[in-house]
Amino acid sequence: MRTTEPLKFLTPAEVPVLATAFGTPTFIYDLTSLEARYRYFATIPNAFGLTIRYSVKANPNRTILRVFDRFGAHFDVSSVWEARRVIAAGIPASKILMTAQEVSLGWEGLCRQGMQYDAGSISQLKAFGIAFPGADVSLRINPGFGSGLVRKLTSGGSHSSFGLWIDQADEAIELAKRFGLTIGRLHFHIGSGHESTVLEQTVDVALQLCARIPSVQILNLGGGYRIAALQSDPQYDHHAMGERIAARLRDFARAHGRELKLELEPGTALASLAGSLVTRVIDKVDTGAQGYRFLKIDGGLTELMRPSYYGALHPLVTVQADGTLPTESEEVMVSGHCCIAGDSLTPKPGNAEDIQAQPLGMVVPGDFLVVERTGGYAASMSVKNFNSYPEAAEVLRSAHGQYTLIRSRQTFEQMTENEIDATL
């Protein structure tokens, strides 16, 4: 039996204040929570050094990138475009590792500036060898299995095109030799929201491969660390996981005389819980005595696609227009504002095809609904401009509770500025 969820970091009184100042829907990111999440990961026990690479895809807003840079993070990017955002934020290219499905125009220039390159296929490795013979390279390996919150988030195993299939390692080693490349890092990312037992199996496979490639100095285990978003979610102890990995790295060092440095690339675990989306309830309808009651809000797929795409549950919290929490609750569905049936924020757990009512504090149109866990994979992964709704604003809340606008709401003119009046 589910109960209503609490707000993560906002107070109920702040919600109408934010709505008045910035409009709705608006993302609020909390600096204190971002710092706490980073410090937690940066202090994971390790054997011979740990680098945290913030996974830019979670939230690429330049202020968020600068915040993580100030904390001491390095960066994981998935495209040349993400790399360009990091550099545009004033961060040196040498702090970037690119692990991309598409290695597009301009990648060589970024590598010349110092960006590190993680080859995820034989053809990516070849392209790097041709452009940078004799350089250092990293290999992303698909270990033959994976784990993720849902299948769509699992990026290891035979149904995943990510990384060099483990059996192609010999071919990759030969190819690297041909171009005089030094394989300094092995990289594994088996999925987002993985089971840590599967990650630890990955470490075993990874160390067998590290043993065969004497030049490897760094083991990168990607991201995907689970978080407790709902009250019913278990708490995950990433420090205990760090201890177990460190023990394996120490064993490896004793056996092979090599002290491997560890890299982790969390996105979700650093950013997601540090963001809230403030929306307004715009309507309340029902489908009769045998049906359901629905709240409609002024956000949805245009800000967050995880519920519709993965069946992911986000904590939803209603707040009354006067900034207080409702005293009574009811079972309701929540629909986004898009004119498409799939825009629901109350999927049946793990089943994006179906919906299920949730207990929420009772509200009426004009009140607010806060969607939690929206600091990552929300603004960055939304169905932009569907139904021509403008991109939402983004605000950073400082440690002293001050609000700074870090992305303005998109205007109509910005939404249509690249369209060209063709002569018909």
Ligand SMILES: Cc1ncc(COP(=O)(O)O)c(C=O)c1O
């Ligand atoms: C290579 C790589 N590293 C890190 C991440 C971050 O994963 P998460 O946000 O689940 O921590 C991803 C996510 O897809 C990824 O593909």
